[in-house]
Amino acid sequence: MTVQSWTFLLVSASFALYIGIAIWTRAGSTKEFYIAGGGVSPLANGMATAADWMSAASFISMAGLISFMGYDGSVYLMGWTGGYVLLALLLAPYLRKFGAFTVPDFVGDRYYSQTARIVAVICAIFVSFTYVSGQMRGVGIVFSRFLEVDVEVGVYIGMAIVFFYAGLGGMKGITYTQVAQYCVLIFAYMVPAIYLSIMITGNPIPQLGFGGVDPETGVALLEGLNGLHEQLGFAAYTSGTKSTLDVFFITAALMVGTAGLPHVIIRFYTVPRVRDARISVGWALIFIALLYTTAPAIAVFARTNLLHSVSELPYSEAPAWFTNWEATGLLAHNDLNGDGLIQYTGPDSPIANELTVDRDIMVLANPEISGLPAWVVGLVAAGGLAAALSTAAGLLLVVSSAVSHDLLKRSLWPEITERNELIAARLAAGAAVVVAGYLGIHPPGFVAEVVAFAFGLAASSFFPVIILGIFSKRTTREGAILGMVLGITFTAAYIVWFKFVHPEMNSAEHWWFGISPEGIGTLGMLLNFAVTIVVSRFTPAPPAEVQALVDSIRVPRGTGEAHEISA
Amino acid sequence: MADSNDPSARPSGTDPETQERHAEYWRRNLRYLAGLLVVWFVASFGFGIILAEPLNNFTIPGTGFPLGFWFAQQGSIYVFVVLIFVYVKIMNDLDVEFGVDEGGEA
Numbered sequence: 302m303t304v305q306s307w308t309f310l311l312v313s314a315s316f317a318l319y320i321g322i323a324i325w326t327r328a329g330s331t332k333e334f335y336i337a338g339g340g341v342s343p344l345a346n347g348m349a350t351a352a353d354w355m356s357a358a359s360f361i362s363m364a365g366l367i368s369f370m371g372y373d374g375s376v377y378l379m380g381w382t383g384g385y386v387l388l389a390l391l392l393a394p395y396l397r398k399f400g401a402f403t404v405p406d407f408v409g410d411r412y413y414s415q416t417a418r419i420v421a422v423i424c425a426i427f428v429s430f431t432y433v434s435g436q437m438r439g440v441g442i443v444f445s446r447f448l449e450v451d452v453e454v455g456v457y458i459g460m461a462i463v464f465f466y467a468g469l470g471g472m473k474g475i476t477y478t479q480v481a482q483y484c485v486l487i488f489a490y491m492v493p494a495i496y497l498s499i500m501i502t503g504n505p506i507p508q509l510g511f512g513g514v515d516p517e518t519g520v521a522l523l524e525g526l527n528g529l530h531e532q533l534g535f536a537a538y539t540s541g542t543k544s545t546l547d548v549f550f551i552t553a554a555l556m557v558g559t560a561g562l563p564h565v566i567i568r569f570y571t572v573p574r575v576r577d578a579r580i581s582v583g584w585a586l587i588f589i590a591l592l593y594t595t596a597p598a599i600a601v602f603a604r605t606n607l608l609h610s611v612s613e614l615p616y617s618e619a620p621a622w623f624t625n626w627e628a629t630g631l632l633a634h635n636d637l638n639g640d641g642l643i644q645y646t647g648p649d650s651p652i653a654n655e656l657t658v659d660r661d662i663m664v665l666a667n668p669e670i671s672g673l674p675a676w677v678v679g680l681v682a683a684g685g686l687a688a689a690l691s692t693a694a695g696l697l698l699v700v701s702s703a704v705s706h707d708l709l710k711r712s713l714w715p716e717i718t719e720r721n722e723l724i725a726a727r728l729a730a731g732a733a734v735v736v737a738g739y740l741g742i743h744p745p746g747f748v749a750e751v752v753a754f755a756f757g758l759a760a761s762s763f764f765p766v767i768i769l770g771i772f773s774k775r776t777t778r779e780g781a782i783l784g785m786v787l788g789i790t791f792t793a794a795y796i797v798w799f800k801f802v803h804p805e806m807n808s809a810e811h812w813w814f815g816i817s818p819e820g821i822g823t824l825g826m827l828l829n830f831a832v833t834i835v836v837s838r839f840t841p842a843p844p845a846e847v848q849a850l851v852d853s854i855r856v857p858r859g860t861g862e863a864h865e866i867s868a
Numbered sequence: 869m870a871d872s873n874d875p876s877a878r879p880s881g882t883d884p885e886t887q888e889r890h891a892e893y894w895r896r897n898l899r900y901l902a903g904l905l906v907v908w909f910v911a912s913f914g915f916g917i918i919l920a921e922p923l924n925n926f927t928i929p930g931t932g933f934p935l936g937f938w939f940a941q942q943g944s945i946y947v948f949v950v951l952i953f954v955y956v957k958i959m960n961d962l963d964v965e966f967g968v969d970e971g972g973e974a
């Protein structure tokens with residue numbers, strides 16, 4: 302069978318599975334729709350969190366980015382895993398004890414304020430849409446390359462599938478489809494990684510393999526790669542080019558953003574007890590670490606392969622995968638010196654731009670570059686779609702519950718019936734899918750780049766007010782509202798300024814303190830902390846019942862089912 | 869009055885003894901958090917970023933990994949996983965010690 306028929310077969314089979322699960326797990330109540338009824342086991346929740354979390358950025362883009370960035374790519378590896386430590390230690394158990402449906406629920410009740418609730422709703426929707434547009438672009442790339450349909454058609458198919466199971470099943474449907482999607486995506490990620498590791502290093506464990514030696518030359522793989530980089534005029538692979546300060550800030554923004562992303566936080570409302578919330582973060586991180594420790598190995602294998610297979614190759618002899626990807630426009634060769642050979646060289650060379658490779662394609666192209674069997678290529682396509690769809694569904698649920706629960710039920714229309722609230726939730730999910738699809742067809746940037754901004758926004762809005770809400774009883778609504786507004790506005794303004802208004806000035810000499818737009822969320826977060834703490838000092842202390850609420854959040858005993866606490 | 873006889877119904881009970889017990893539980897919790905977060909910071913920001921360049925002068929014996937690079941792309945992640953499981957263990961024990969655990973039935 303050809304690559305295309307394998308892809309078609311595996312993608313359709315996985316879609317049929319998701320739809321089957323969606324029909325089996327229809328949501329009958331708002332509680333099932335928002336938090337899957339609150340009875341998910343910690344292990345299943347860990348797996349669902351891992352799929353919720355690992356998006357098209359993790360699956361499709363990350364190894365490719367690391368492959369091009371070398372050491373600098375560590376920001377993604379540490380940033381997107383280290384946040385789970387913060388989540389486990391500082392957020393998940395307390396939020397589970399609080400027991401709400403959404404993140405704005407917590408903000409509104411803890412800060413005894415409708416204004417705080419509305420600000421949180423706006424932040425949640427803003428963050429989630431930024432993130433979801435990256436997912437839809439991922440869906441489009443997979444479809445356009447492997448099934449040879451237009452990117453738009455691919456996005457429409459993805460929208461229909463997501464709407465079907467998120468709209469029908471809500472959190473309950475999403476949870477169990479995410480468990481299935483995790484299995485698909487991790488299998489699809491590990492198979493080619495193990496194949497490559499055996500082919501290149503003779504060691505079946507990729508995590509160890511990329512520290513091994515090249516059996517042909519007897520030189521350590523990383524050392525060989527550093528040598529090759531030097532020869533072609535790139536910076537050493539294991540050192541990178543970013544400043545230490547910038548690496549620090551980007552990593553911190555991604556970590557804190559992870560802990561502040563609403564679609565991740567709400568997953569911990571779905572387990573029965575505080576202790577389940579704690580252990581379930583641990584499971585989630587194990588499942589995530591499996592992919593995250595494999596990604597840097599794939600990056601090294603892919604880099605070595607690319608440099609060996611195309612450098613100085615006559616263009617007329619370019620392999621089939623090369624011409625296939627050229628057709629999508631994501632890979633291009635421009636013979637600058639007219640010698641008919643493909644040169645791939647560092648940024649200082651006069652022929653630096655002969656070969657341009659879109660970073661988003663490395664994981665998808667890798668099996669073909671290495672000549673793996675056709676079914677592996679198809680499997681990778683199905684895995685990429687699983688990653689993108691599972692995350693998109695989680696994000697759409699945040700948007701839909703922000704509208705139907707926080708905006709309608711808790712703010713504008715408190716007497717809405719259960720049945721109408723459920724209808725509103727489904728309608729909101731439908732509207733959110735349409736907006737997400739539009740953003741997928743007109744994407745504002747690279748997948749991982751767009752996603753990185755969502756983290757900055759989450760870091761600078763939610764993280765500080767949730768932490769202070771739990772750890773400092775003195776934090777007041779005035780402090781929290783001002784902190785959120787200033788934090789997210791500052792961060793968004795810095796990103797928009799350098800990325801969209803003045804992209805030509807987007808370089809280290811113009812950045813504040815040398816901090817790139819990707820890392821500015823850390824500064825936004827510090828600003829939010831400072832503003833919230835200072836303003837809280839000068840405003841009246843929170844009422845006694847809110848202080849009692851904080852006391853009860855801090856102690857596990859007495860976890861009720863998720864319920865609504867009157868503000 | 870009925871509520872005060874059932875400690876699980878009023879976790880933030882108002883009697884001074886319970887309050888003091890909960891306050892001590894919270895102080896112990898904060899101490900654990902501080903210790904774990906120091907490890908978290910050292911393994912990632914410390915070894916993986918600030919000290920990465922000097923550590924890269926050493927290679928892990930038997931492999932081709934420069935040490936700082938390994939911490940940034942592998943070691944820190946393993947440390948994170950271990951940290952969370954250590955946290956789960958010590959907090960579950962602490963809950964039992966202070967009688968604020970949720971029991972096996974709920």
